[in-house]
Amino acid sequence: MDKAKLYTLRWSAMQIARLSADPKVDALALSQIEILSQLLEEPMPEEFRPPEPPRPSLHVEEAAPAKKRYPLGEKKLWYPEALTRTDIKRAAQGEYPRGYPYGAIIHFTAGQYSKGVENAVTAISSSSYFFCCIGTDGKLVQANPLNQWGYHAGESAWTIDGAKRTGVSSFLVGIEITNPGRLEVHDGKFYTYWDTGRKYPLDAKKVRVITQNQDNILAGAYLPYTKAQETTLIEFLLWAKANNPSVFNFDYVLGHDEVAGPKGIGRWRKNDPGGALSMTMTEFRQLLKDEYKKRYG
Numbered sequence: 001m002d003k004a005k006l007y008t009l010r011w012s013a014m015q016i017a018r019l020s021a022d023p024k025v026d027a028l029a030l031s032q033i034e035i036l037s038q039l040l041e042e043p044m045p046e047e048f049r050p051p052e053p054p055r056p057s058l059h060v061e062e063a064a065p066a067k068k069r070y071p072l073g074e075k076k077l078w079y080p081e082a083l084t085r086t087d088i089k090r091a092a093q094g095e096y097p098r099g100y101p102y103g104a105i106i107h108f109t110a111g112q113y114s115k116g117v118e119n120a121v122t123a124i125s126s127s128s129y130f131f132c133c134i135g136t137d138g139k140l141v142q143a144n145p146l147n148q149w150g151y152h153a154g155e156s157a158w159t160i161d162g163a164k165r166t167g168v169s170s171f172l173v174g175i176e177i178t179n180p181g182r183l184e185v186h187d188g189k190f191y192t193y194w195d196t197g198r199k200y201p202l203d204a205k206k207v208r209v210i211t212q213n214q215d216n217i218l219a220g221a222y223l224p225y226t227k228a229q230e231t232t233l234i235e236f237l238l239w240a241k242a243n244n245p246s247v248f249n250f251d252y253v254l255g256h257d258e259v260a261g262p263k264g265i266g267r268w269r270k271n272d273p274g275g276a277l278s279m280t281m282t283e284f285r286q287l288l289k290d291e292y293k294k295r296y297g
Helices: 003-019 023-039 117-125 227-243 281-296
Strands: 103-106 132-134 140-142 157-160 163-166 172-177 184-186 189-191 208-210 220-222 253-255
Touching (some): 003 023, 103 227, 117 132, 117 140, 117 172, 132 227, 172 227, 184 220, 253 281
Parallel strands (some): 103 253, 132 172
Antiparallel strands (some): 157 163, 184 189, 208 220
């Protein structure tokens, strides 16, 4: 079917959606608009897109009123605020070249997420690939000390200390965040990838829809990290820098979708954190630098 006919059909569906007072008719028209937009390889017209939920403030003051300030240069290997679980310690692949991570990779688990710290513990226990995980309640579980590294980034690349590195797991600590991952969209509704029967649509009001690629973010639908998760993530990274400032570098706080995406390996292999994080990774790195300067000068 040529594009002219597709545009005509979409225009008709848009008129029905505007004029109908029947919710069932509205839902059918929205579904048709979505399908026709996909066939046209265009985003949904803005008028008919699900509203994006308000994003958390980029200002750490609202997310972290306590404004913790840890002593500089202690070089501890366990985050003081972590739930330490050495009973689920994973086999390490080795130690970081300087005995501490140069930075971090932000992930989502693409798995169960509704039970807070329980899911974070389960995520580490069931995987040999990472040592830290943040549950929806904001609890960070740490299973291994920060001098040890495990695989988490897979095929990846980035320039670190002036050299192009392939496979960055041995330089950057992986921070997993419990989250279902990039969502699937069917008939205007949002589903986790494992809901193959499409029985449990997510609340559209809680979903963040990114209509076009932005910096590191691949267009698509995401369930946002909770405010507690983002607060803990920020606080952990600020501590990681203060704890060993000569090694940890905010410029190497990266998204998995950067090191395993077009910026790193030249193609989309991974899409986390994508729109689950309330800002791009470029904005996030700047937030960390600004807040660190406020706290530590």
